[in-house]
Amino acid sequence: MTGTTSGLGLALSGALAGAGARVLMTARDAGRGAAALERVRAGIRGPGSAETVVLDLADLASVRAAAATIRERSGDRVDVLVNNAAVSLGPRERTRDGFELQIGTNHLGPAALTWLLMPALRAAGEHRRPARVVTTSSLGHRTGGLDLADLHWARRRYSTTRAYGASKLANLLFAAELDRRLRRAGDPVISVAAHPGLTRSELLTNALARRRTWGARLLVLPDRLVSQPVAVGIEPQLLAATGPVDGGDYVGPTGFREMRGPAGPARRSAAARDRPLAADLWHRTGAATGVTPDP
Template sequence: MYPLPDLTGRTVLVTGTTSGLGFALSRAFAGAGARVLMTARDAARGAAAVARVGGAAEPVLLDLADLSSVRAAAADVRERTDDRLDLLVNNAGIAMGPRAATADGFELQMGTNHLGPAALTWLLMPALRGGGDLEPARVVTTSSLGHRTGRLDPDDLDGKRRRYSPTVAYGTSKLAGLLFAAELDRRLRLAGDEVLSVAAHPGMTESSLLGNSLRRGATLQARLSGPLDRWFVQPVEAGIGPQLAAATGPVHGGDYLGPTGPFEVAGPPGPARRSTAAQDPDLAARLWAATATATGVPPDPGRTVNA
């Protein structure tokens, strides 16, 4: 596993922590001495995960598919931490189910994987600015190899103008997250803010959403999932390496990390490749504005010079 520094005295918020990457991240941060706020949609499952992690771990009730829950969780975290948060890891996500809607009527994957985390990030910016006593606070956005399949239209975040494809919808939501991370970094720098925005992807891990999607897929894909697991899928302890490196390693705002092995499927963390769309600053700026309109949450940083 990626080696962590001593995190004693630091407060970390990780989303989606009842299993998989989020649970492993929480356990790693807690093991390094951090106070870890672990979010879950279900209170009982969240409490069980916290008990398994131990240390200075605490549950936070959060459903990213419900913006009222996002607002309540952000207020809870700000109060609990006295507006002192060192690290936000936007890890929670869903993948490739049939078309469904969030509590606010958005396409479920876009709502859970992008709109909810973006709103949470904006709402927690005062706490992130108040943290970072030892070094600047960070926001880590978890993207995916699947972002390369995304087809994002900021004027149609729900994808209602095209036929629904679970795979494309997932890729689009992950492309949105990667663009959001880049635009957040750009606006933080323009505002002269020290908070860092970094992104990472886990490649293919035992809890990877892409791997899970294959096991839910067509018959041929199901037959292939066994060989894929044996040859390409890495254990979760290795899969969290890019997120841990983004959270605690030597990075610059705007960096994107992933596994450095062939096809970025597995391997030690290092620079990852973005799709052409993920490098489009105009698309990122349009998404930023569309996200603010959709969520009703004021973007932070807001209007800045040359924004």
């Protein structure tokens, strides 16, 4: 599970560990990771367990190191990978590898992690039910297209909202392409996507605080008024990770405009259904990260 120090990732880690799973919680900061781990362990009453792994998705060296650690600790068997971590709507920044921060953290890092963990997912799927990769997208995937020729906004005027939307669109394209390739390869792994609707996590609040403008700060209150609690917001990810789904499914809240409500089938934008775009993104992601796509 990535992005476990607060919000959806923290709640989802607690729910899974509480239900008996062994959860490897990744965190960019070791101190925050330790605090989150303590909270999760305090809520475990059964055979479940939790532990932390340091992972910074904005640093490919960290991604490689974390993948190696996860494979070692898990005995090279991972039943479910939940790519949950994300950054959103902050000022323009670059990752350690020079990528635009949002596409780097939200798509390139998770894609590399998924490919590096595929041997462990494949091994787990061969011994029990198919393993799963759960990719967390967002309603924001509808807010912008994906310019593969200028993925890092070198030529265009930067828009933090459109950059976030592009990263979330990339998540859906990657999840769908991954599932198609897994099916063709006959691998015992499925790829599922999910989104939490409008959920009262810290993602938007932290992003708006980083912008340090009165307009951004004023958006925090409406967000808290219309969003649903985290305990409800994790339901689509729980369904994707443990429930009756098929490879290629996309799940989210089924209420008004998918902002809240019970988990069920979600809608993709036309761009998110573009197979040639997904295939092109797949190859460009491999070239950018230096990680060989698998399968």
